[in-house]
Amino acid sequence: xxxVTTLALLITMTLTLVRALLGxxxxxxxxxxxxxxxxxVLLIAxxxxxxxxxxxxxxxxxxxxxxxxxxxxxxxxxxYDDLGSGAYQxxxx
Amino acid sequence: MFDxxxxxxxxxxxTTGCVFIVAGGIGLLRMPDLYTRLHAASVTDxxxxxxxxxxxxxxxxxxxxxxxxxIKVVLVLFFTLFTSPTASHAxxxxxxxxxxxxxxxxxxxxxxxxxxxxxxxxxxxxK
Numbered sequence: 451x452x453x454v455t456t457l458a459l460l461i462t463m464t465l466t467l468v469r470a471l472l473g474x475x476x477x478x479x480x481x482x483x484x485x486x487x488x489x490x491v492l493l494i495a496x497x498x499x500x501x502x503x504x505x506x507x508x509x510x511x512x513x514x515x516x517x518x519x520x521x522x523x524x525x526x527x528x529x530y531d532d533l534g535s536g537a538y539q540x541x542x543x
Numbered sequence: 544m545f546d547x548x549x550x551x552x553x554x555x556x557x558t559t560g561c562v563f564i565v566a567g568g569i570g571l572l573r574m575p576d577l578y579t580r581l582h583a584a585s586v587t588d589x590x591x592x593x594x595x596x597x598x599x600x601x602x603x604x605x606x607x608x609x610x611x612x613x614i615k616v617v618l619v620l621f622f623t624l625f626t627s628p629t630a631s632h633a634x635x636x637x638x639x640x641x642x643x644x645x646x647x648x649x650x651x652x653x654x655x656x657x658x659x660x661x662x663x664x665x666x667x668x669x670k
Contacts, residue, residue, distance in 0.1 A: 451553075454558075455560075455561055455595065458561040459564060461565065462564050462587070465571065469571050469572050475577060477577050477638045477643065478580060481571075481577070481584055481634055482571065482584075484630050485584040485587060488587065488623065489587070491623065492564070492591070495599060495616060496599070499602055499607070504603055504607055504609050505612065510615075514623055518622075518626035518627075521630045521634070522629075522633055525637045528637065529637045
C-alpha cells in the first residue's frame with residue numbers, strides 16, 4: 451500500500467513540476483514549488499514507513515518548516531525587493 | 544481481527560489521501576488562472592495531508608508499534624495545517640498587491656484595473 455502512495459505522490463510531483471516549468475507568472479511558479487515541497491514532506495514520511503524505518507519522519511518535520519520559510523521569504527523578496535526592510539509596514543494599510 | 548480492522552481503515556484513509564493529492568495535482572496543471580490554481584493546490588495541502596497522516600498514524604501506533612513516530616507524524620500534520628494556508632494567503636495577497644487581476648469564468652477581468660487590485664489588497668475590512 452505504501453508503494454501505491456509513493457507512486458501517486460511521485461506522479462503528482464511530476465505534474466506540479468510541469469506547472470512550475472510552464473507557469474506564465476512568477477506566482478504560478480512559487481505556488482508550484484510550495485506545493486511540491488508539501489508533497490515532498492508527505493513523500494519522505496511515506497517512504498520511512500515503506501522501508502520500515504519510521505524515523506524518517508524527523509526529516510519530514512524539518513522539511514515542512516524550511517519549505518514554509520522559503521516560500522514566505524521568496525514572496526517577500528518579490529513584493530518588496532528587500533528581505534530586511536520594515537519600512538513597508540506604515541504605507542501598507 | 545483487530546489488526547485486520549486497522550489495516551482496512553488505514554488503507555481507506557491513505558487511498559482517500561492519494562485521490563485528493565492526484566486531483567489537486569491535475570487541478571494545478573489544468574486550471575486556467577492563478578487564483579483557481581491556488582484553490583486546487585490548497586486541496587492537496589489540506590485534504591491529502593490530513594488523510595495520509597491519519598493513515599500513517601494508525602500504522603505507526605498499531606502496526607509498527609512506535610508511538611514516537613506517531614507523535615512526529617501528527618506534528619508534521621500540525622505544522623502543515625498552520626503553514627500551508629498562511630503560505631496560500633500570502634501568495635494570493637502578494638499577487639493582488641502586484642496587480643494580478645482575477646478573472647471570471649469567461650476570462651474577463653472582474654476588476655477595472657491593476658490599481659484596483661492593489662487598493663483591494665491594501666484595504667482592511669471595516670470593524
